[in-house]
Amino acid sequence: MKIFLDTAEISQIRSLNELGIIDGVTTNPSIIAKSGRKFQDVIAEICSIVEGPVSAEVIATTRNEMLTEALELVKIAANVCIKLPTTLEGIHTCNALSNKGIMVNMTLCFSAQQALLVAKAGASFVSPFIGRLDDIGHDGLSLIAEIREIYNNYEFQTEILAASARNSYHFTQCAKIGADVITIPPSLVESFIKHPLTDKGLEIFANDWKLTQK
Ligand code: G3P
Numbered sequence: 001m002k003i004f005l006d007t008a009e010i011s012q013i014r015s016l017n018e019l020g021i022i023d024g025v026t027t028n029p030s031i032i033a034k035s036g037r038k039f040q041d042v043i044a045e046i047c048s049i050v051e052g053p054v055s056a057e058v059i060a061t062t063r064n065e066m067l068t069e070a071l072e073l074v075k076i077a078a079n080v081c082i083k084l085p086t087t088l089e090g091i092h093t094c095n096a097l098s099n100k101g102i103m104v105n106m107t108l109c110f111s112a113q114q115a116l117l118v119a120k121a122g123a124s125f126v127s128p129f130i131g132r133l134d135d136i137g138h139d140g141l142s143l144i145a146e147i148r149e150i151y152n153n154y155e156f157q158t159e160i161l162a163a164s165a166r167n168s169y170h171f172t173q174c175a176k177i178g179a180d181v182i183t184i185p186p187s188l189v190e191s192f193i194k195h196p197l198t199d200k201g202l203e204i205f206a207n208d209w210k211l212t213q214k
Contacts, residue, residue, distance in 0.1 A: 001174065001175045001178075001179055001180065001181065001182055002023035002024065002052070002159075002180060002181040002182075003021055003022055003023055003181070003182060003183075003184065003189065004022070004023060004024040004025055004026050004052070004053075004055075004161065004181055004182070004183040004184075005022055005024075005025050005026070005183070005184070005185070005186055005189070006025075006026045006027075006031070006163070006183040006184055006185050007025070007027070007031060007185055007186050008025075008027050008031045008032045008034065008035050008042050008046065009035070009186060010035075010042075010045055010046070010049070012186035013025060013046060013049055013050060013186070014049055016186055016189055016190075017049055017050055021189070022050060022052075023052045023181070024050060024052035024053040024054060024055075024079075024081075024181070024183075025046050025050050025052075025053075025054045025055065026054075026055040026083070026105070026127075026161070026163065026183040027042070027043070027046070027054070027055055027056060027057065027083075028055075028057050028083070028107070029057055029059060039056075040073075040076060043056045043073070043076050043077070043080065044076050044077060047076060047077035047078075047079050047080060048077070050079070051079065052079060053079055053080075053081035053103055053105070053124070053125075054077070054079055054080055054081060055081045055082075055083040055105045055107075055125075056073045056076070056080050056081070056082065056083060057083035057084075057107065058070055058073070058082065058083070058084060058093075061085075061087070061089060062089055063089045063092045063093050063096070066084060066089060066090065066093040067093050067096055067097070070082040070084075070093065070097055070102070074102055080103075081103040081104065081105050081124065081125065082097055082102060082103065082104050082105070083104075083105045083106075083107050083127075084097075084104060084105070084106055084107065085106075085107055085108050086106050086107065086108050086109045086110075086114045086117075086118060086126075090106065091106070091117060091118060091121045092121075094106055094118060094121045094122060094123050095121040095122060098121065098122030098123065098124070099122065103124040103125075104122070104123045104124055104125070105123070105124065105125040105126075105127055105161060106118040106121075106123045106125065106126050106127065107127040107163065108127070108129065109126050109127055109128045109129065110128065110129060110132075110133060110143070111143070112143065112146040112147055112150055114126075115128060115147040115150065115151075115158075115160075116150055116156075118158065119151060119154075119156040119157075119158040120156075122158075123158045124158065124159065125158065125159045125160075125161040125180075125181065126147065126158050126159075126160060126161065127161045127162075127163040127183075128140070128143050128144055128147060128160070128161075128162065128163065129163050129164035130143070130144065130162055130163070130164050130165050130166070130170050130174075131164035131165065131166040131170070132164045133164075134166075140164070140170070141170065141173050141174070141177065144160060144162050144173075144174055144177050144179050145177045147160050148160060148177050148178050148179070159180035159181055160178075160179045160180050160181070161179070161180065161181040161182070161183060162174045162179040162181065162182040162183070163183050165182050165183065165184050165188075166188075167188070168188075168191070168192060170182075171184065171188070171192065
């Protein structure tokens with residue numbers, strides 16, 4: 001499973017990328033707003049750090065405006081992936097961009113039907129939101145499993161990018177289901193690295209080593 005960072009925090013992207021475990025980055029207007037910097041500058045800097053796809057979301061809502069905005073964003077770097085909402089206008093724009101060979105990530109996907117349609121429109125990624133479905137009493141992980149089954153049935157090339165993942169259970173279950181990608185905040189990646197038994201074991205080994213030096 002590929003791991004994308006769901007953030008625009010440059011220092012965290014840089015340090016986790018150095019571990020060789022990061023395959024891309026996803027952003028949205030809310031995430032970039034937190035940086036207090038110009039949208040295009042942040043995307044350019046992230047693209048210069050990470051080799052994989054960097055999702056940059058359009059804010060236009062009509063097909064012509066979305067296309068214009070997307071064609072500007074792809075000029076920033078070769079690894080920009082255009083993030084579009086899963087709406088009628090978004091799917092139209094997805095089709096137009098994928099016909100030009102431009103990577104598209106269809107976001108705010110909440111049903112298997114939406115996922116099937118965006119795959120047909122040539123999306124490189126579909127982003128089903130796990131946590132937000134859980135929030136309203138649905139089962140976000142079941143949606144990931146449903147999409148996996150459908151995509152396998154028809155050999156769609158669209159990658160399932162599990163989004164709005166909030167905890168270690170979401171992470172491991174997505175890997176078991178076979179999500180192609182998961183996007184998570186840097187804090188979650190960092191929390192997975194640490195385990196109290198690793199720390200305790202290290203302490204025991206260090207103490208025992210001292211005994212061998214007497
Ligand atoms: O990847 C989408 C993510 O930014 C949304 O996460 O936790 O706001 O539902 P959340």
